[in-house]
Amino acid sequence: MEKVDAVIKSVLERIKPTEDEIKEVKELVKLLEDAGNKVVKEVGGTAKVQGSIAHGTWISGEKDVDLFLIFPSTIDRESLLDYCYKVAEEINASEVIEAYAEHPYVRAKLGDYTIDIVPCYKIADAKFKVTSADRTPLHTEYILKHLDDRLRDEIRLLKQFMKGIGVYGAEIKVRGFSGYLCELLIIHYGSFVDCVKDASNWRHKKIIDIEGYYKDFPEKLNVIFNEPLVVVDPVDSSRNVAASVSLENFYRFREASRAFLMDPSEKFFFPSEITPLSPEECLSKMSSRGTDFIVITCRKPNVVDDILWGQIDKSVKAFRNILKTWKFNVVRIEAYASDEKLYFIIELEHIRMPNIEIHRGPLVTIRIHSANFVRKYTTTAKDEVFSGPYIRGGRWYVERKRKYSDARVLLLDYLLNKIDSSGIASRIRRSIKKEFDMFINEEILSLYRFDDSFAKFFTCFLEKIEPWLR
Amino acid sequence: MEKVDAVIKSVLERIKPTEDEIKEVKELVKLLEDAGNKVVKEVGGTAKVQGSIAHGTWISGEKDVDLFLIFPSTIDRESLLDYCYKVAEEINASEVIEAYAEHPYVRAKLGDYTIDIVPCYKIADAKFKVTSADRTPLHTEYILKHLDDRLRDEIRLLKQFMKGIGVYGAEIKVRGFSGYLCELLIIHYGSFVDCVKDASNWRHKKIIDIEGYYKDFPEKLNVIFNEPLVVVDPVDSSRNVAASVSLENFYRFREASRAFLMDPSEKFFFPSEITPLSPEECLSKMSSRGTDFIVITCRKPNVVDDILWGQIDKSVKAFRNILKTWKFNVVRIEAYASDEKLYFIIELEHIRMPNIEIHRGPLVTIRIHSANFVRKYTTTAKDEVFSGPYIRGGRWYVERKRKYSDARVLLLDYLLNKIDSSGIASRIRRSIKKEFDMFINEEILSLYRFDDSFAKFFTCFLEKIEPWLR
Known part of the structure; x- marks a missing residue:
């Protein structure tokens, strides 16, 4: 030690x-x-x-x-x-x-x-x-009653640790540990080291009930709270102070705690800064991955952060869905908000897919469907057919024209013509309707060169690594 | 009618x-x-x-x-x-x-x-x-006892129908209906039309027991025979004459029968000939699919057809397996044997895949594995890492170098260095070891131009359609 x-x-x-x-x-x-x-x-x-x-x-x-x-x-x-x-x-x-x-x-x-x-x-x-x-003054009262100066320093350590590993803050953007939660953890464990020692063995779900509200009927806790970490609010037994902690951040804290105890270092509290790659390095890193990148930008809707990040999360899911529906393989999608703009960064295995898709038809044994399928693809829809109809196993198949073989075309069609049914969240939809931009692969450099905060985030996207491992 | x-x-x-x-x-x-x-x-x-x-x-x-x-x-x-x-x-x-x-x-x-x-x-x-x-003379005896000249013509019609739709022959290359099987079907149904009428409603499994060997215990048939079509040999109750009929050809016969009855035409018996595309048309058809093609050729092993096609089927599976293992998406693989050579035709969604692959690591909660994973990808295997290690949900991940990002390189490595563990069948393996060739996309035209039988097969591959729909 x-x-x-x-x-x-x-x-x-x-x-x-x-x-x-x-x-x-x-x-x-x-x-x-x-x-x-x-x-x-x-x-x-x-x-x-x-x-x-x-x-x-x-x-x-x-x-x-x-x-x-x-x-x-x-x-x-x-x-x-x-x-x-x-x-x-x-x-x-x-x-x-x-x-x-x-x-x-x-x-x-x-x-x-x-x-x-x-x-x-x-x-x-x-x-x-x-x-x-209204509850906040009660929190202050409780905290002041239970803290001394030693514990205050322990709290500072825990908060800084949470900041360092990127899990500090209950807001939707982070889905991590609030300041009040850090304070309660120290009140419970007595010190930063005892907290991380225990955390390094956490498995969800981990339950902490400082005031022992549920000590006579602990089974109730499992029913009321279903988050990975449960810390019962000492001033309100019906509230989980850790409700905001995502599974990912729960485990991130666990892993960082374990790594810190194995090899203590200040880098857990103060990870090395991200230096944006030079535009040339960035381009070479992008192309060395052999994948394709699409960045979509629009003005940031003027809403508070928690609403904004709720909308961003929903929109990321929508992009993922659209791409998956049309059989594009997504490597990762992440979003970034600068002061004025939103950026959706999409990495795909291939921006271009084949022009054909193998379309599985009905079972041969279903007479009507089989007949309709064969008729359709030998007459009205013949133009869409590359190969077939043919029988494989017990089914009919055709190899037909894929509706979208270029993800750029797909996304443009959704953003320009189908945005209301796209699943993108309302405020972001409204912003995109006014104006958006799309950048593919090396075109992204024109953003990268002139927007330092984007450059930093995009570097992070490319290097994606837990901060303490940087 | x-x-x-x-x-x-x-x-x-x-x-x-x-x-x-x-x-x-x-x-x-x-x-x-x-x-x-x-x-x-x-x-x-x-x-x-x-x-x-x-x-x-x-x-x-x-x-x-x-x-x-x-x-x-x-x-x-x-x-x-x-x-x-x-x-x-x-x-x-x-x-x-x-x-x-x-x-x-x-x-x-x-x-x-x-x-x-x-x-x-x-x-x-x-x-x-x-x-x-030894059983053949008994078949002849049985058939001669049950046929007259009318039935002989009905048999000819059924055989020609089977030929026309591509399911005639019990050999492994076809996995279809033997001549003897056609004869028994006519003896059973009495005429070609009654045979296709019934066949148009077949569902596997269809059981025909002309001599009624199992009429007192039909449940036995399900136990003894598990092929889609069961026709008990009149001279040997333990044998299914239709054992060679694949599920696909079973259903192909069903569908062709149905289509013939709905719209009778000589094309079921004499489908239109395949005219090989001109080399220019072939190239344009290939590129319009937006996929990638690989053709592997070697000398044809000098073995009888049934053994050859057993080996070819096994080798096609091996190629499919190798490509799947390394995450290449196969559209189709088919094989063709000319008098002297074998051809494996492989169509892929993309011959090039990204240089990265997302590699799923251990659960965060498994201490030893997590520690080893993080250590490995931050030290010894750091060179292979594009991004990570990072935590997603409850697991560690890295984005690391894909071993093979080019299917040509992958297949060459297997054919040159790993052929004995490739799963390719022994006689074909031996042939490949002596010499093989590989052609990618437009390179295939150099084969296509100078080998008419290959050109015809490759045209078939591209147009893949049931013969009676041609």
């Missing part, structure tokens, strides 16, 4: 906030809460910073602060957002915009900090919540 | 032997039997013509005669062939060679007739047979 300790010590030095930073954050918290209280006091509300800043578990350099405005239930919902705007004004924030998760809130800039001003109702028990935001 | 009758009448005029032909054949039979008897009388044997000539069911123009030398069981097996040679000498035959089916016999030319001189033992009951040849 000496090596583990050395790595941990060194990582902690990099991620633990400095005295100056702590002082700065404390002042910021006071300023925010004072301003908030000033605005909401009149209606019996209170303003309190929540999340990792409130819990004292933030990682050095993080500049996101959650300021919650907690209202009595007598205040009606429609007016809540006005108070958020008032607070933003009170602190003289810049770039104030309305954002949206489960419910609307206000996002504002203050210096280099991003302040989310979130309205919620004061509740005594999670079961009275109106939105999930 | 008027149209059927007209067709039948017209066909019969073409296939019924003329008076002159009958006279010529009768004289030939007498000459052969006299010569044969002269040779075998001294040892108590008799010579008798068998088969369709003896049954009077041959089709005009057929020039194959089976002369059987029937010996008492006291004559030892080794000396039988000597008598066959002596008979060949006696009739002054040319091109006398030793041939081989189940046992050796002698094949000789006399004018434009081919005479098979086959030795066998005289038996009273099929259960005493030493080889299947």
Whole structure:
């Protein structure tokens, strides 16, 4: 464990906030809460910073602060957002915009900090919540009651580890581990090392019930929760804090934990940066794979990230489906969103398929179908026939013209003419209808050369490897 | 049925032997039997013509005669062939060679007739047979007892129909209906039309037991025989005369029968000839399919047809297997034997596959395998890796170099270096070891231009259609 300790010590030095930073954050918290209280006091509300800043578990350099405005239930919902705007004004924030998760809130800039001003109702028990935001103050209460400074550092380590291996964040884009989940894991295991030790043996499903809500009827857990990882929320026994963790990320954390314990290294926390390939290297890497690439781009729909990534996932499935329906073999499809654009990157075994397809006809023993099949392919549909009809085993076959033998033509036809039945998600569909671009193989370089963030992502696509193995 | 009758009448005029032909054949039979008897009388044997000539069911123009030398069981097996040679000498035959089916016999030319001189033992009951040849005289006896001249014409029609639709012959190359089987079908059904009427409704399995050997325990038939068509041999209840009929040809006969009854035409008996495409048409047809073609040729092994086609079938399976193992998608593989050469024609979706293959690794939960997999593909086998290792769902994956991305290279490697473990049949293997050639796509034209019989077969391969639909 000496090596583990050395790595941990060194990582902690990099991620633990400095005295100056702590002082700065404390002042910021006071300023925010004072301003908030000033605005909401009149209606019996209170303003309190929540999340990792409130819990004292933030990682050095993080500049996101959650300021919650907690209202009595007598205040009606429609007016809540006005108070958020008032607070933003009170602190003289810049770039104030309305954002949206489960419910609307206000996002504002203050210096280099991003302040989310979130309205919620004061509740005594999670079961009275109106939105999930209402539960947040209960989380803070619980966390503050169970943490000390040693545990705070352990949490920082776990969060940084999750970031390093690419599984940090409950949002749909990541489908990973939230900050609150990391905090609960450390409360449960007592230390980062004990957490990864146990995680390295996880098999889904892994169940953690810190407050022992289900200790007398554990079988209930299997019925209520069907995610690979179940961590019962200490403030709400009906909620799985780890509901967002995908099977893949569950196993990714397991494997990274195991690899870290076998050969501890800072690269698990700080993987080496991806250096985009030069355009020439990129082209040579593409052609050395001997596959074909299609990139489809459109403007990014103006929706919040979770909705966007839900739509992206659905659209990736739609592309996969279309290609599979027409018998193109997909190697991989991945999507990327830059600030302004969406990119679907499709890798195919072959962009061109034969002009023929072997079409299996009816069983010879089914008289009517056989007769119709033979008649069709010797008369009306004769033009589509390359070979046949012929009998193989007990069936009729023809080798007929494949409708789409070029994936580019197929996708263009779907995007231009059949988009409403394509399965592509609504907002992305709308964006594609306005404008899209398609790039094939070396044409992709024209994107690659002029869009650094795409170049980085495309390099990742080509090199696809777990970050700690980079 | 008027149209059927007209067709039948017209066909019969073409296939019924003329008076002159009958006279010529009768004289030939007498000459052969006299010569044969002269040779075998001294040892108590008799010579008798068998088969369709003896049954009077041959089709005009057929020039194959089976002369059987029937010996008492006291004559030892080794000396039988000597008598066959002596008979060949006696009739002054040319091109006398030793041939081989189940046992050796002698094949000789006399004018434009081919005479098979086959030795066998005289038996009273099929259960005493030493080889299947011994049973032949019993067949002749049975047939002669059950035929009249009307039935002989019905048999001629059925045989010609089988020829026309490509299912005539019990040999392995065809896996179809023997002459004797056609004779039994007519004895059973009474006429050609009644035979095809019933056949047009056949479903496998179809059982015909003319002598009613199994009428008291029909369930036994299902146990003893598992071919699609079962016709119990009237002279040997343990034998299925239709054992050679493949499922495909069973259904082909059914479908042709049905189509003939719906729209009677001489094309079922005399399908239009295949005109080989011009080399230019051939090339354009090949490229319009958008597939890739490989032709492998070698000298034809010097073995009898049934063994040859057994070996060819096995070798076709081997080629299919090799290509499938290495993930090449086969459209079709067919083989052709000319007088001197063998041709394997392979059509692939793509002759080139990507350089990468997605290689599925172990489940993440299997510690040792996971660790070995990751170690292997990040160290020793790193050179083979294009992407990965990465986790998808619950498994490790890499995208690694495909061993063979070109089917030509794959097949050359197998034919040159791995032929003994290739699955290709022994005699063909030996021939390939001596010399073979491989032709890809337009290279095939160099064969096509100079080998008419190949050109005809290759045209058939490209147009592949049931003969009566041509």
